[in-house]
Amino acid sequence: MDSSKVGIYLNAKDAKVVRITSPYWIPEAPHWVLVTNEPNAGLVLIRQTIKDKKLMRDASHVAWGSIPVRK
Numbered sequence: 001m002d003s004s005k006v007g008i009y010l011n012a013k014d015a016k017v018v019r020i021t022s023p024y025w026i027p028e029a030p031h032w033v034l035v036t037n038e039p040n041a042g043l044v045l046i047r048q049t050i051k052d053k054k055l056m057r058d059a060s061h062v063a064w065g066s067i068p069v070r071k
Contacts, residue, residue, distance in 0.1 A: 008046055012056050017046055018064030025067045029042040 009027040010017050020026060021039045035041075035049050043064065050059035 001066075004037065005034075006051070007039050008035045008041055009033065010035045010050060010055055011065065014065065015056070015063065016063050017043075017062055018065050018067050020067075027067075 005023075005026050005066070006013065006021055008017050008019055008033045009031065011027075011032055017035065018032075019039050034052055035046055035053070035055065043062070047059040047062050050056050050062060057064070
């Protein structure tokens with residue numbers, strides 16, 4: 001697996017973030033943006049990073065989401 005794809009991804013439309021640590025599912029652009037390559041980052045730091053990178057106008061409502069189940 002390409003370790004550059006491990007980390008926390010944001011879906012700004014849904015204000016959800018997911019933690020990716022395996023190749024089970026890699027989020028795809030344009031719906032998902034890599035916020036940080038640190039998969040153990042906490043939500044407070046993630047929200048601050050989203051704000052710093054100007055990925056959303058208001059990151060205070062960002063919450064954890066879940067990855068889709070593959071069939």
